[in-house]
Amino acid sequence: MSHFAALLLGEGSRAARWLVEELDLDECESVDDVIDLIRDFDHPVRVLTVEQDDEYAVLARLDLMSDLRNESIRVFLSNGRAADHYPLAELFADGLEEIGGDPLDGDEDAPPAHDAAPFGDPALLVDLGVKEVELIGLAVHERMLPIDLIVAVCERLGCLDEFEAVRS
Numbered sequence: 001m002s003h004f005a006a007l008l009l010g011e012g013s014r015a016a017r018w019l020v021e022e023l024d025l026d027e028c029e030s031v032d033d034v035i036d037l038i039r040d041f042d043h044p045v046r047v048l049t050v051e052q053d054d055e056y057a058v059l060a061r062l063d064l065m066s067d068l069r070n071e072s073i074r075v076f077l078s079n080g081r082a083a084d085h086y087p088l089a090e091l092f093a094d095g096l097e098e099i100g101g102d103p104l105d106g107d108e109d110a111p112p113a114h115d116a117a118p119f120g121d122p123a124l125l126v127d128l129g130v131k132e133v134e135l136i137g138l139a140v141h142e143r144m145l146p147i148d149l150i151v152a153v154c155e156r157l158g159c160l161d162e163f164e165a166v167r168s
């Protein structure tokens with residue numbers, strides 16, 4: 001199961017210039033491990049993108065302006081069912097709520113039963129120009145692959161060329 005993870009690094013809410021760094025999440029066993037990895041980058045805006053096997057995309061945001069004592073990561077998961085089949089998606093999904101629906105809590109005794117609906121915070125990029133309804137629309141569009149969602153977000157943020165250079 002292959003995945004691709006990249007961190008989009010911006011200088012402010014309307015970043016004119018972005019840096020993109022590929023990340024290795026193989027050693028991350030919890031969201032706290034991901035936060036520690038992202039925290040190493042000294043940029044005000046940090047948006048993690050993850051895509052795996054054309055099944056799901058994760059957008060996760062941790063801003064430098066966050067209170068370090070109460071640091072939390074905001075997460076959007078394009079397909080809740082992925083948490084039932086992919087450990088990396090499950091790592092991000094714990095405690096997320098279906099957009100307009102139920103929480104995505106991992107019950108180890110229950111069989112996989114999450115909806116394919118998006119989960120999490122669709123407003124995590126609103127201040128960067130990606131509206132909630134737009135992000136949800138990208139996630140649920142029938143012909144949209146998860147990497148297409150990430151590419152569309154990068155295009156709207158103005159870092160598509162940088163993302164494509166790292167991805168290729």
